[in-house]
Amino acid sequence: MSSERLDEVARGGVPDWLPFSKIKLYTNAFVRQDGKLLLGYKKRGFGKDLYNGFGGKVEPGETPAQAALRELEEESGIAAPLEHCGVLFFVLPDLEQAFHIDIFRAEEYSGAITESDEMRPQWFDIEPAYATPNAKPAAADGSPKEHNTGLPPIPYDQMWADDPFWLPLMLAGRHFAGRADFGSDGRLQKWWFGAKPV
Numbered sequence: 001m002s003s004e005r006l007d008e009v010a011r012g013g014v015p016d017w018l019p020f021s022k023i024k025l026y027t028n029a030f031v032r033q034d035g036k037l038l039l040g041y042k043k044r045g046f047g048k049d050l051y052n053g054f055g056g057k058v059e060p061g062e063t064p065a066q067a068a069l070r071e072l073e074e075e076s077g078i079a080a081p082l083e084h085c086g087v088l089f090f091v092l093p094d095l096e097q098a099f100h101i102d103i104f105r106a107e108e109y110s111g112a113i114t115e116s117d118e119m120r121p122q123w124f125d126i127e128p129a130y131a132t133p134n135a136k137p138a139a140a141d142g143s144p145k146e147h148n149t150g151l152p153p154i155p156y157d158q159m160w161a162d163d164p165f166w167l168p169l170m171l172a173g174r175h176f177a178g179r180a181d182f183g184s185d186g187r188l189q190k191w192w193f194g195a196k197p198v
């Protein structure tokens, strides 16, 4: 992504980025189908009680793409033709390791969605604006598109604080990158997200 061709979608916070000494590779995978997005409710560990995509650490000898497929299957029981769509970098004040997270998405899947020890999968309605990649926010006559899945909307208030910045980019089919530094209160302290123009 060259800088002159990037849409910056957010910027802010304190003047300095946090220091870090190690980087750990993670994955996060999102499956959508028919205007619905599959998220998992994290039952334990890091990010407990938040909804998120399915993912985890990249193990030694694995590529991020292989790890993404393995984690999706382990945590939700399904397989999907995942495509890479973004990279996120997170720094937390009390952790020496920074998170480098490759984000993947798919529009179809196979297998039976199954709850795991770690995640409880659940479908959510995708905002009408992002029901299909490159969809327009309103119908041709300007009227808003109807929600028709009967499902709850994406629960941004029960997700990581950075998610509202980049999840809509992913749902709009855009490639993105971003960094967020968190404060010890769990709030965003400094952040930047950028996406390729449509």
Ligand SMILES: Nc1[nH]c(=O)nc2c1ncn2[C@H]1C[C@H](O)[C@@H](COP(=O)(O)OP(=O)(O)OP(=O)(O)O)O1
Pocket: 026, 027, 028, 029, 045, 046, 047, 052, 053, 054, 055, 056, 057, 058, 090, 099, 101, 160, 161, 162, 163
């Ligand atoms: N700020 C953030 N916003 C976000 O949307 N996802 C985040 C995030 N910080 C971490 N994640 C994701 C990355 C990854 O999918 C997940 C962390 O993975 P896990 O908790 O599954 O890691 P574990 O250390 O348990 O690894 P595994 O044992 O390999 O599953 O949370």
